[in-house]
Amino acid sequence: MLQIILEQWISNQVLSNYQQNWLCQDMLNVFSDRPTPNRLYDDQLDRQNIGQFLEQRLNLLAAIYPEFQACQRSLGITSNLLEPLWQIWLPLALKIASTRQKYDRPLIQGILGGQGTGKTTLCKFLALILKHLGHNCLSISIDDLYKTYADRQQLQQQDPRLIWRGPPGTHDLELGIALLDQLRAVNDLNPLSQKEQYIAVPQFDKTAFAGAGDRTEPLKINLNQTPIDIVLFEGWMVGVWPWPEADLAEVLRHDPPSPIATTADVQFALDMNRNLQAYLPLWQRLDSLIMLHLVDFNLSKQWRKEAEQKAIAAGKTGMGDREVEQFVNYFWRALHPDLFIKPLAQNPEIVDLVIEVGANHLPIAVY
Ligand SMILES: Nc1ncnc2c1ncn2[C@@H]1O[C@H](COP(=O)(O)OP(=O)(O)O)[C@@H](O)[C@H]1O
């Protein structure tokens, strides 16, 4: 039903009163079969003025849909995304825009999700909708903060276990903190200043050095032309907290999740947990954290493989399936999703909103 009504609306057909009422009911009942209410509407849905609320959202949908479809096509996603756009991404963008109003400076919105869970895609969709709502978004990834290739070569001398980028310790935290501080201070820039004001956003090319990756020229943004007011900061470990060491040691001694198998693996996990402590100042600069929660985190490995296959098919360099397997296992040995990510779905002190993602890549619940 929802699909039919929305299709009708975006092809410029008038909706009947029955259809409009149905949409209102649907908004009030989205995911009502779930034990938890849909938190996306909490602060937006004005039950007294639901007709007006519906009209605004329908107009927004119509305004963004052509661009959304183009974006979807450019990402090579062929499935019909009208329903999740209506039910999840539109209200999520509106929620972020409303959170932005609480600050007199750019909002730093963290987005946490395992490798391949759809963080980059989500940021593209959100930035597009937020642009229509009058916001200039900057999407950055924790991957952009990796240490340079040369610095990681040096790091490997100190700790030969850090064979690839990824685990805590392989990021340039000072660079990240300085970047977020600069972004948070954008509103303090002197509006009367005659001088053009720029921000340099670090960029990381994962294809450099045969896939090891290296930092490239930063992206220079002219803040006078593009005053950034929302930062989407995504990453596989964004906002992830370290365990108390003794507790982690206990779990790893008795019940280590695969692929943590050997004593050396346990030691690696303990050391990476310790390295994670240094990331807390970065997380303290997040204003809010959304989590993409894959109920079956093994899917993330499969999707990461598919993403690499897509890159190869598009003529870019990418990893083969076996390489992805080893690469993802390395990440899991460092910060295992079962231990470090999954529990955050139940931790409202750290995560503000959880979006459960199902096997077809699409959101299945929000809480
Ligand atoms: N909503 C979606 N529908 C279909 N495919 C998706 C969706 N979101 C992501 N994907 C696909 O999943 C893979 C990983 O997505 P991506 O956004 O790159 O994840 P991440 O940034 O978390 O690594 C890509 O191949 C992407 O096209």
Ligand SMILES: O=C(O)[C@H](O)COP(=O)(O)O
């Ligand atoms: O390539 C990497 O450095 C990691 O896999 C993180 O990538 P993703 O979270 O974007 O998949």
